[in-house]
Amino acid sequence: MPPPHPPELRRRAVELARRGDISLLRLAKELGISRSCLRTWLKRDAAEARSGAGDRPAREVGKELAELRGRNRRLETENDVLRRAVELALGERSPKVVYSLIRKLADGRVPVAVACRLLRVSTSGYYDWLGRPEPPRALRDKELTEMIRRIHADSDGTYGSPRVYAKLRSDLGEEVSRKRVERLMREAGLRGAHGSPSSAARARPGPRPSA
Known part of the structure; x- marks a missing residue:
């Protein structure tokens, strides 16, 4: 033990x-x-x-x-x-060296977006180097969805899109719009304590029946 x-x-x-x-x-x-x-x-x-x-x-x-x-x-x-030591050590390194480090961090379940931001490289540049066929926006959606799932699970499923959005901005420093968080939560089927995946996803009135 x-x-x-x-x-x-x-x-x-x-x-x-x-x-x-x-x-x-x-x-x-x-x-x-x-x-x-x-x-x-x-x-x-x-x-x-x-x-x-x-x-x-x-x-x-x-x-x-x-x-x-x-x-x-x-x-x-x-x-x-x-x-600061990391910045000094990697400041003169080629992007490929930094990208290799990010891949190792990603294998250890570190979000790629967070690693790219801290090491001051673009996520699109990393994915181009990685050679993945998916467009950067789709890959970014996957990264955000993973973070959203973790935040939602950590709240025992009580957080809706406003609080998840606040956590992404304050805790992780992610530059993301509230509408994007609402959309990703809706697509992932994640709902807050009151059963609503996002404020934007509330039921809207349907078309009025014709006379």
């Missing part, structure tokens, strides 16, 4: 999840744990809070939160350093 996760990782994961800055799926990936594991920790933390087992002195809690915030700042700084 794999070794148990350290308690500090669990506390940090729960705190970040409660803040709600990013989705549970993305947070779990960044922490190297499964989403089901993160959900279990959240449920356990809520149960401890209800039973009073999680009560601790305010000073201890405040100290722990300060430490977690410090770690989060360090992680952000480290991520920034790594991002």
